[in-house]
Amino acid sequence: MSHSSVRRPFIAGNWKMHGSVASNAALLAALKAGLAGNAAEVAVFAPYPYLDQVARLAADSRLVWGAQDVSRHDMGAYTGEVSAAMLRDFGCRYALVGHSERRGLHGESDALVAEKFSALAAVGIVPALCLGETLAERQAGETLSVVFRQLDAVLASHVPALLAYEPVWAIGTGLTASPEEAQAVHLALRAHVAKQDAAAAIGLRIVYGGSVKAGNAAALFAMPDIDGALVGGAALNADEFLAICRATNV
Numbered sequence: 001m002s003h004s005s006v007r008r009p010f011i012a013g014n015w016k017m018h019g020s021v022a023s024n025a026a027l028l029a030a031l032k033a034g035l036a037g038n039a040a041e042v043a044v045f046a047p048y049p050y051l052d053q054v055a056r057l058a059a060d061s062r063l064v065w066g067a068q069d070v071s072r073h074d075m076g077a078y079t080g081e082v083s084a085a086m087l088r089d090f091g092c093r094y095a096l097v098g099h100s101e102r103r104g105l106h107g108e109s110d111a112l113v114a115e116k117f118s119a120l121a122a123v124g125i126v127p128a129l130c131l132g133e134t135l136a137e138r139q140a141g142e143t144l145s146v147v148f149r150q151l152d153a154v155l156a157s158h159v160p161a162l163l164a165y166e167p168v169w170a171i172g173t174g175l176t177a178s179p180e181e182a183q184a185v186h187l188a189l190r191a192h193v194a195k196q197d198a199a200a201a202i203g204l205r206i207v208y209g210g211s212v213k214a215g216n217a218a219a220l221f222a223m224p225d226i227d228g229a230l231v232g233g234a235a236l237n238a239d240e241f242l243a244i245c246r247a248t249n250v
């Protein structure tokens with residue numbers, strides 16, 4: 001059986017800290033118009049202030065959407081934080097946790113990422129757990145030990161359904177892991193989850209992120225353990241993002 005018949009491709013745009021009411025509306029309208037007939041599940045991860053706008057504009061479409069982060073706390077005096085229950089309150093189904101920009105720029109530890117994962121899972125939001133090594137770690141031959149360490153922090157309490165492998169050196173740099181390099185890590189991640197839950201590992205969607213573009217997407221998606229993409233820069237352009245979505249139809 002090919003991987004596409006076991007796992008529905010997941011293509012997600014991580015908008016990061018980009019967007020405006022006007023540009024979001026235009027982008028979503030173009031995506032809705034362009035997605036007809038596409039087999040992938042297509043998601044956008046929008047900044048908090050725009051989630052309600054995205055929810056409303058996506059409501060009559062097959063676009064799904066999510067948040068880019070969440071608080072580890074349930075409620076209370078945590079100025080600036082957003083809880084999983086708040087996200088759930090207006091229909092959020094997915095959220096990123098452990099993006100390298102949160103780990104690297106905001107000092108998020110594996111333990112904190114695992115707490116955020118648990119907070120999301122507790123309210124029924126699917127966490128998209130982001131993993132990936134830095135260039136120095138790859139050059140030191142530590143890629144698998146790093147991503148296993150990041151995964152193990154969550155596996156201690158939950159079996160994830162959605163992983164995003166994003167080598168830090170490939171994010172926003174124009175450098176993409178080759179399909180073979182990415183496939184090797186995805187295969188290793190799936191095998192690692194299989195040791196804990198073999199059935200879950202077969203259904204586990206592992207998407208790749210890091211300079212995915214229309215021009216390199218199809219070669220990545222042809223790999224048996226690459227189940228889609230988490231797209232940054234190219235997700236802000238409707239034509240480019242739609243072309244990436246169409247690249248799953250191979």
Ligand code: 13P
Pocket residue numbers: 014099166170171172173174209210211212230231232233234
């Ligand atoms: P780029 O596609 O801009 O490299 O970003 C990848 C990413 O970080 C998605 O979460």
